[in-house]
Amino acid sequence: MILPVILCLLAGVLFGALLRTGGLIFDTDAVTMPVLWVLVLAAGIDMGNMIRKNGWRSLLESAREAVSALLGTFTGTLLAGGLAGLLLRMTMNRALAVSGGFGWYTLSSVMLSQMDSPELGALAFLSNVFREVLAFLLIPLLAKKGWKASCISVAGATSMDTTLPVVSRCCGSETAAASFVHGLLFTFLVPVLVPVLYSLPV
Amino acid sequence: MVAILICVTLGAVIGLLYQSPWLQRLVSLIQKYIVYLLIFFMGVGIGLDEQLISNVGRIGIGAAVFAVLCGVLSAFCTLAFDRAIRRGRGKRS
Numbered sequence: 001m002i003l004p005v006i007l008c009l010l011a012g013v014l015f016g017a018l019l020r021t022g023g024l025i026f027d028t029d030a031v032t033m034p035v036l037w038v039l040v041l042a043a044g045i046d047m048g049n050m051i052r053k054n055g056w057r058s059l060l061e062s063a064r065e066a067v068s069a070l071l072g073t074f075t076g077t078l079l080a081g082g083l084a085g086l087l088l089r090m091t092m093n094r095a096l097a098v099s100g101g102f103g104w105y106t107l108s109s110v111m112l113s114q115m116d117s118p119e120l121g122a123l124a125f126l127s128n129v130f131r132e133v134l135a136f137l138l139i140p141l142l143a144k145k146g147w148k149a150s151c152i153s154v155a156g157a158t159s160m161d162t163t164l165p166v167v168s169r170c171c172g173s174e175t176a177a178a179s180f181v182h183g184l185l186f187t188f189l190v191p192v193l194v195p196v197l198y199s200l201p202v
Numbered sequence: 203m204v205a206i207l208i209c210v211t212l213g214a215v216i217g218l219l220y221q222s223p224w225l226q227r228l229v230s231l232i233q234k235y236i237v238y239l240l241i242f243f244m245g246v247g248i249g250l251d252e253q254l255i256s257n258v259g260r261i262g263i264g265a266a267v268f269a270v271l272c273g274v275l276s277a278f279c280t281l282a283f284d285r286a287i288r289r290g291r292g293k294r295s
Contacts, residue, residue, distance in 0.1 A: 004238060005238075005241055008238045008241040008242045008245065009241050009242070009244065009245040010245065011242060011245065012241065012242040012243060012244060012245020012246040012247075012248070012249060013245040013246070013248050013249040014245075014249060015242075015245070015246050015249060016245060016246040016247065016248060016249020016250040016251075017249040017250075017255070018249075019246070019249070019250060020249065020250050020252060020255075026246070026250060028243050028244075028246050028247040028250060029247075031243050032240065032243045032244065032247065033205070035236060035239050035240050035243065036206075036240060037205060037206075037209045038232060038236060039232065039233070039236055039237060039240060040206055040209040040210050040213065041209045041210070041212060041213040041216075042213065042228075042229045042232040042233055042236075043210065043213065043233070044209060044210040044211065044212060044213015044214045044215075044216070044217065045213040045214070045216050045217040045225065045229050046213075046217065046229055046233070047210075047213070047214050047217060048213060048214040048215060048216060048217020048218040048219075049217040049218075049221055049225075049226065049229075050217075051214070051217070051218060052217065052218050052221055053221075064284070064287055064288070064291075065284070067283075067287065068280050068283040068284035068287055069280050071279070071280070071283045072276055072277070072278075072279035072280025072281070072282070072283045072284070073276045073279075073280065075279045075283075076272070076274075076275035076276030076277070076278065076279035076280065077272045077275070077276050079275050079279070080268070080271035080272040080274075080275040080276070081268070081271075081272070083271055083275075084264075084267050084268045084271050084272075087267060088264050088267060095268075098268055099268060099271075099272050119261070122253075122257050122261055123261050123264055123265055123268070125254070125257075126254065126257055126258070126261055126262065126265035127264070127265035127266075127268035127269050127272075128269075129248065129254065129265075130265050130266055130268070130269030130270075131268075131269040131272055131273055132244075133244075133248075133269075134269050134270065134273045135273065136241055136244075138273060138277065142277060147277065147280075147281055147284075149280045149281070149283075149284045150276075150277035150278075150280045150281050150284075152280070153276040153277055153279070153280040154273045154276055154277050156272070156276070160206060160210075161206050162240065162244070164210075165233055165236075165237045165240065166237055168233060169233045169234065169237060180210060184207075
């Protein structure tokens with residue numbers, strides 16, 4: 001799946017750049033959102049079928065994956081933020097706040113632009129966009145290795161929307177249920193965590 | 203977010219109440235092909251964003267460092283937690 005993902009993404013970037021240079025205006029959200037809704041609906045049907053087939057216990061079984069992914073995403077992302085801060089010689093609180101977006105680029109970039117500077121907002125935006133792109137590339141590889149919980153954590157907060165269909169396709173409907181819960185929890189956590197991490201006295 | 207919640211709940215209800223081979227085939231086809239459409243349009247969004255493209259050169263390396271470290275360390279930490287939880291379960295049973 002990885003090669004078609006790279007090709008589709010590159011073709012999209014190229015097409016977008018061509019549209020931009022041609023001065024054409026195209027509202028991608030108007031197309032992306034309905035496509036995303038259809039995909040999430042399909043993932044939901046898959047989850048419903050899985051529960052009907054295997055019973056509600058199957059949801060409990062996916063709880064282990066959800067818990068591992070939650071703990072792993074939280075620890076791994078903050079460790080990564082600290083390490084990136086050291087490598088890029090940034091203050092620790094700013095670096096942690098950038099990574100604390102957990103892939104939710106629209107929100108974290110706006111918050112950090114207001115709290116700090118447009119420069120830090122742009123860094124948060126770009127790094128979280130890259131994280132989402134990386135998730136599309138890594139999920140098929142991690143799924144092949146059988147690391148299903150890791151597929152969820154790579155995606156961060158996007159595991160409940162944009163990357164959910166990829167998780168569902170590569171790992172199955174049990175992991176998709178865990179992925180949705182994981183993404184939902186981080187969606188609630190990010191608006192709280194970004195200001196908390198930014199205000200840390202480090 | 204509300205729309206996503208509605209879609210996943212509606213889907214789960216449909217899946218719980220109605221199960222048929224054609225629906226499973228349709229879901230499988232959607233997940234197999236439409237996902238590429240989503241990725242393509244995500245790329246279009248990136249290509250269209252002038253600010254994002256112009257910032258890639260200036261802060262792109264820093265952003266890539268953040269993204270790669272976050273993705274990779276999250277994956278490995280999750281793997282470690284997953285194995286620890288499985289081991290804990292194994293000992294209990």
